[in-house]
Amino acid sequence: MSTLTPTAPRRRDRGGPWLSLLAWVVGILFVLPVLWMVLTSFHSEADAATNPPAVLAPLTLEGYREFFSGAASPWPPLLNSLTASILSTALVLLLAFPAAYALSIKPVRKWTDVLFFFLSTKMLPVVAGLLPLYLFAQYAGLLDNIWLLIVFYTSMNLPIAVWMMHSFLSEVPVEMLEAASMDGASLARTLRSVIAPVVLPGLAATALICFIFSWNELLFARVLTATVAETSPVFLTSFVTSQGLFLAQLCAAAFVVSLPVLVAGFAAQDKLVQGLSLGSVK
Amino acid sequence: MTSVAEKAGEGQVGSAPARPPGAARRAAGWSRRAPLLPALVFMIIVTQLPFVVTLVISFMDWNAYYPDERGFAGFDNFRRVFTDVNMRDAVATTILLTVGVVLISLILGLGIALLLDRKFRGRGAVRTMMIAPFLVVPVAAALLWKHALYNPEYGLFNGALTWIWGVFGSDNPPQPDWISTMPLWAIIFSLVWQWTPFMMLILLAGLQSRPLDVVEAARIDGAGTWQIFRSMTLPHLRRYLELGALLGSIYVVQTFDAVFTITSGGLGTANLPYTIYQIFYQAHDYGRASAAAVVVVIATIIIATFALRTVSSLFREDSGR
Numbered sequence: 001m002s003t004l005t006p007t008a009p010r011r012r013d014r015g016g017p018w019l020s021l022l023a024w025v026v027g028i029l030f031v032l033p034v035l036w037m038v039l040t041s042f043h044s045e046a047d048a049a050t051n052p053p054a055v056l057a058p059l060t061l062e063g064y065r066e067f068f069s070g071a072a073s074p075w076p077p078l079l080n081s082l083t084a085s086i087l088s089t090a091l092v093l094l095l096a097f098p099a100a101y102a103l104s105i106k107p108v109r110k111w112t113d114v115l116f117f118f119l120s121t122k123m124l125p126v127v128a129g130l131l132p133l134y135l136f137a138q139y140a141g142l143l144d145n146i147w148l149l150i151v152f153y154t155s156m157n158l159p160i161a162v163w164m165m166h167s168f169l170s171e172v173p174v175e176m177l178e179a180a181s182m183d184g185a186s187l188a189r190t191l192r193s194v195i196a197p198v199v200l201p202g203l204a205a206t207a208l209i210c211f212i213f214s215w216n217e218l219l220f221a222r223v224l225t226a227t228v229a230e231t232s233p234v235f236l237t238s239f240v241t242s243q244g245l246f247l248a249q250l251c252a253a254a255f256v257v258s259l260p261v262l263v264a265g266f267a268a269q270d271k272l273v274q275g276l277s278l279g280s281v282k
Numbered sequence: 283m284t285s286v287a288e289k290a291g292e293g294q295v296g297s298a299p300a301r302p303p304g305a306a307r308r309a310a311g312w313s314r315r316a317p318l319l320p321a322l323v324f325m326i327i328v329t330q331l332p333f334v335v336t337l338v339i340s341f342m343d344w345n346a347y348y349p350d351e352r353g354f355a356g357f358d359n360f361r362r363v364f365t366d367v368n369m370r371d372a373v374a375t376t377i378l379l380t381v382g383v384v385l386i387s388l389i390l391g392l393g394i395a396l397l398l399d400r401k402f403r404g405r406g407a408v409r410t411m412m413i414a415p416f417l418v419v420p421v422a423a424a425l426l427w428k429h430a431l432y433n434p435e436y437g438l439f440n441g442a443l444t445w446i447w448g449v450f451g452s453d454n455p456p457q458p459d460w461i462s463t464m465p466l467w468a469i470i471f472s473l474v475w476q477w478t479p480f481m482m483l484i485l486l487a488g489l490q491s492r493p494l495d496v497v498e499a500a501r502i503d504g505a506g507t508w509q510i511f512r513s514m515t516l517p518h519l520r521r522y523l524e525l526g527a528l529l530g531s532i533y534v535v536q537t538f539d540a541v542f543t544i545t546s547g548g549l550g551t552a553n554l555p556y557t558i559y560q561i562f563y564q565a566h567d568y569g570r571a572s573a574a575a576v577v578v579v580i581a582t583i584i585i586a587t588f589a590l591r592t593v594s595s596l597f598r599e600d601s602g603r
Binding site for chain 2: 162
């Protein structure tokens with residue numbers, strides 16, 4: 001994305017070096033807890049729980065070995081999180097794209113009202129729907145079922161996705177759409193050769209954000225799942241209470257669960273910015 | 283909320299395309315609306331319908347522990363919600379938590395964005411470091427803060443204090459118990475750490491979309507750095523500040539993970555989502571939980587309407603085709 005490449009011409013800053021140093025210090029302060037988590041996860045339990053901290057203690061994979069070979073395997077929750085996040089993201093895109101299309105390329109009347117409706121559902125505190133969904137799940141025998149989470153995560157991310165897709169689609173130049181219809185291009189062809197090139201990066205950003213929010217969700221997963229459909233955030237919380245406190249193991253667990261998001265987020269930093277600001281930042 | 287929406291939609295009326303008559307028009311209308319319907323129907327079923335059910339249950343006596351006593355309760359649940367001290371405390375906590383986190387992370391984010399708006403060696407690296415907190419799964423972050431940083435015996439903070447005091451030859455460093463002495467601030471700090479990067483990213487993008495020729499012209503005319511910031515940068519950033527505050531509030535109001543993990547709602551840190559979770563999940567008082575949820579929704583709508591009115595500048599430029 002072009003907005004994040006340096007555009008400012010060099011100017012004469014007197015405090016230049018100091019401000020740069022300050023920026024570095026702030027950056028390091030912010031990343032420090034994450035680095036500390038990673039470092040601790042590679043320490044032995046004895047070295048992890050020392051005061052003052054044993055920064056230079058020998059590294060070991062003990063914490064990870066214990067985490068993966070524990071009484072409760074982390075694999076099912078990790079797979080559940082992956083399933084719920086990927087499937088709900090796919091569902092979101094499937095529903096959001098046509099909706100955003102109807103709101104921006106050939107807008108229906110009162111399209112701003114519809115857009116506001118979508119955003120307003122996001123302002124409904126999720127706890128307001130918690131009980132009915134729980135009761136419904138109980139009656140329908142869907143408690144501890146991953147599909148219920150998928151449906152809920154879809155509704156959780158759909159408004160944001162519609163908003164993001166709408167602003168990305170609005171960037172498709174009108175002249176190109178007119179030219180395409182003048183040439184008698186079919187809808188499929190217009191989508192493929194006019195809309196797709198402009199919108200694909202936005203689609204990727206939307207998908208990434210939906211994935212992250214689904215992967216992170218705790219409240220509903222905690223209430224609606226138990227042992228079978230448990231997701232990784234729920235596993236993390238129960239992990240601490242059932243194991244007592246093993247700091248190195250806890251850091252290993254926290255790192256493993258955060259890894260997919262960290263990798264995806266770092267890989268697509270620029271997309272993330274664009275997406276998180278609902279595309280209004282261009 | 284509709285009034286704001288209508289205002290935002292005004293620009294649309296004049297530019298409505300000329301309509302073909304009768305049946306053709308209706309068909310065209312439906313072909314425009316059709317792609318919208320699946321998403322709309324889905325959202326109504328999954329978010330609005332449950333809320334209606336919540337509304338109904340809020341007027342019922344319904345405790346899962348006493349299933350036989352289910353019945354109509356009138357406004358009893360609401361009366362209990364409004365007279366409940368815990369509930370009032372939860373409201374205050376929610377406001378303090380949300381305003382505190384959003385304000386502090388906006389200000390910090392603005393400062394850092396200004397630092398990163400300059401060219402310097404390793405700018406990309408610093409930005410990448412800054413993003414990291416936002417990418418740690420919230421529960422994992424809360425656990426990290428609680429156990430690896432705040433822990434009074436071997437947490438990093440007290441460890442660092444021990445180390446610094448040791449450097450100066452003292453073996454009597456202060457070792458505060460962070461979470462029990464300042465529980466709400468402990469949560470606020472961890473959330474500020476998670477949200478500052480988000481604010482920073484939005485504001486940085488805003489800074490970099492500034493028209494630089496104007497800034498350069500002002501500089502040549504002899505305007506100082508502060509003057510340029512006050513009268514050019516800040517007005518330009520207004521949209522981005524509003525966007526950050528709006529999105530931040532929507533998410534921070536609903537904070538559950540940090541409260542649940544760091545203090546389990548103890549020590550006066552129970553916010554509304556956590557309190558409702560407790561009434562529902564531990565007390566199994568469905569009626570009261572629903573009434574509390576309804577009150578929260580109404581309060582949110584009121585606040586959101588005001589918020590949207592002030593941030594409507596976000597949508598003014600967003601006029602249609």
